[in-house]
Amino acid sequence: MIQFLEAPLSTPSTQPKSQIWISCLYRSNTAHLSELWLLLIQFSGKVKRSEEMAPIVRILENRQMVKEFIESGERLMGKLRALLKKCESPMLKASKKREAAQLGKNSGIEFIVTIFGVDRGMDKTERFMQSVRLWNLRFDAACEDILERPTQ
Secondary structure, eight states, rough: OHHTOOOOOOOOSSHHHHHHHHHHHHHHTTTHHHHHHHHHHHHHHHHHHHHHHHHGOOOOHHHHHHHHHHHHHHHHHHHHHHHHHHHHHHHHHHHHHHTTTSHHHHHHHHHHHHHHHHTTTTHHHHHHHHHHHHHHHHHHHTTHHHHHTTTO
C-alpha cells in the first residue's frame, strides 16, 4: 500500500481522485505516522525488556520501580487500544459501503482520517504520543541503569 501512496501527483489525469487524495493525506501526515511508529517500537521494546529483566533485579526498590513502569506501560497500551477501537467503527462503515468482505482502500482512508484527522482524533493521538514520549524519557532516566546492571 505504501507504493500506492507514494505515487507521483504529477499526472492527475491518469489517477482516480481517491488516489490523489490519499497521496496528499499520506504526505501531510508522514511525520506524525513515522513518529508514532517509532515511539511504539521504542515503547514496546522497553516494556518487553523490563518484563524480561524485572525478576532478575536484585534490589527490591529497583525491582518495584521497574514493575511500576511495566504497569504504567500497560495503562498506556490500554489507551492505544481505546484509540484504535475508536478508528474501528469508521473503518467498518467504509467497508460496508462497498459491501466487500474485506477491508479495502476506503477503510485505510477512514483509519488515517480518524486517527490523524484534525476534526476527529488528532488531539487524542497527539496526547497519546506525548504520553509515550514522556514515558520513554522517564524510563530512560529511572530504569535504564537498573536494567543494564540488574544484579548490582
